[in-house]
Amino acid sequence: MNLDFTPEEQAFRDEVRAFIAENYPKHLGDVGLREDLSREDFLAWHNILGEKGWSVPAWPVEYGGTGWTPTQRYIWSEENARVNAVMPLPFGVSMVGPVIYTFGNEEQKAKHLPGIRSGDVWxxxxxxxxxxxxxxxxxxxxxxxxxxxxxxxxxxxxxxxxxxxxxxxxxxxxxxxxxxxxxxxxxxxxxxxxxxxxxxxxxxxxxxxxxxxxxxxxxxxxxxxxxxxxxxGWTYAKFLLAHERSGIAGVARSKRGVEKLREIAANEMVDGEPLIEDFEFARKVSQLEIDLAALEITELRTLAGEQAGKGPGPESSILKIKGTEIQQRLTELTLEAVGSYAAPYYHSVANDDGSNEYPVGPDYSAHAAETYFNMRKTSIYGGSNEIQRNIITKMILGL
The missing domain is CATH 2.40.110.10 (Butyryl-CoA Dehydrogenase, subunit A, domain 2)
Known part of the structure; x- marks a missing residue:
């Protein structure tokens, strides 16, 4: 597999990066936890992408998809991950939308697909x-x-x-x-x-x-x-879950997470030396990057298969297992790097007179604990990783 981008693909990346820089809602910034967002915040970028025609890039063109190649879709996910964009929620775009345009009747397609594309219907x-x-x-x-x-x-x-x-x-x-x-x-x-x-x-x-x-x-x-x-319905449910599991892998966001982890470890000092220079910690980060690179290639192969008309199969279970394990390891290493500053809810302390609060520790430590605990669920939702291993055994090994 040739992983070098062509000049046309580089130009597409430039186009995407410029569009995001000019149009991504500035008030969203680099968001922390999802519970900090309002309904309007969740939909802000989706609405903009709906107007542009970029909200459902994986859909067939006849239903509003972009017609992008797998590589273009990959670039799109990377560029959004680079700014930690609040992407369109998967429930409409990645889950029920594909079920409706694949198994629904024409009336259902006409009624529901436009609202999913635009973000007007949650x-x-x-x-x-x-x-x-x-x-x-x-x-x-x-x-x-x-x-x-x-x-x-x-x-x-x-x-x-x-x-x-x-x-x-x-x-x-x-x-x-x-x-x-x-x-x-x-x-x-x-x-x-x-x-x-x-x-x-x-x-x-x-x-x-x-x-x-x-x-x-x-x-x-x-x-x-x-x-x-x-x-x-069981047939349609399995179809939906295969699409969901492919998206759970989150390769682009994990890559961005590793970059941030390295930045944190470069600033955290242990015995007078940056944590990233500690052999054991650096080894764990390097192993994580190796596993993430392997997952990235698997995701690209899956995208190429979809482009050729092959729906996600057992490989979606592989993406789900390894993607969620990597996400959890990433939050564990971030927690380790932040150290005592990651104490849950210990983000700020009030002045003696109670007039205002000042932060405890660096900004990047503020949500480390909450993110760690929240990410424990990833190996369960979308079908637990234990179930995914059973699926792989049955569909690939024939056991």
Whole structure:
């Protein structure tokens, strides 16, 4: 594989970098934690990209995609990672959007795809339940046909940012007597303003409100909101998860994270020497960079396969496993580099008279602990890494 960029690709990078420099919302800056962002903050860059026609680069051209090559899409992700841009949320762009344009009917495409592209419609995901996480097929939420409607009852959990959502896509059991649990599930779109939908916050240990539990009580949803065929939702769910797992790898952002880690380690002193010159610490950073380079090549191969018409397969599980492991190791090394300044919630101290506060430690230490703890979830969501290893064993090794 030739990893050198052509003159045309270099020109594309220059174009992208200039566009970001001129148009990325200045008030977003270099954001810290997601819970610090408002709905408007999350959508600001998405709205701008929607107007430009760059919000859904991976979509087919006929549905609003850019027609970029895999290399151009890779460059695009690198340039956004370089400024730590708040990218369009995946629930619409990377998850339900591809399901709708692949399996939905023409009416569903016309109704939902424009709002996803523009960022005008916020989506959330209704998959996991209190007793159905990694074992998703055991979900209990039911959708019972009643004339021209489904009546949905059940509970979903970990519905990320559902407090802002206009629409949600839900897996519901439409056949309780199916021979296999996977065979009785349907994929249904739900207007979150429908009576009977209740979103309740799940407060995290740091006080943040990123995830929710969603209750559905006698929620009447038009049958026209069923995507594809009834009881075929498991097929669509697996398709969606393959796209999600490919995106979870986060190679470009991890590369930027390693750069920041090296900057931190160059400023942190141990026994009078920069931490980055400590042999053991430098060894761990170098090993991380080697693993990240291997993951980068795997991601490029996957993108090339998609460009050739091959949807993400078991390689998406490889990307998910290694990508999340690298993200976690990166936050662990950052925590190690920052040292005692990473003490949770110890960011600032009030003056004796209580008039104002002054920071404790360097700026880069402010969110090190929260980021470390928040990133523990990455090896679980999108299908736990243990499940991904089972998928790889079955699909690649045939066991």
């Amino acid at each position: 989506w959330c995901q209704g998959y996991s339940e209190p007793g159905a996480g990694s074992d998703l097929a055991s979900l209990k939420t039911t959708a019972v046909r009643d004339g021209d409607h489904y009546v949905i009852n059940g509970q979903k959990t970990w519905t990320t940012l559902a407090q802002y959502a206009d629409w949600g896509f839900f897996l519901c059991r439409t056949d309780t007597d199916a021979a296999k649990p996977q065979e009785g599930i349907s994929f249904i779109l739900v207007d979150m303003k429908t009576p009977g939908v209740e979103v309740k916050p799940i407060k995290l240990l740091d006080g943040g409100h990123e995830v929710n539990e969603t209750w559905l009580t006698d929620v009447r949803v038009p049958v026209e909101n069923l995507v594809g065929e009834e009881n075929k």
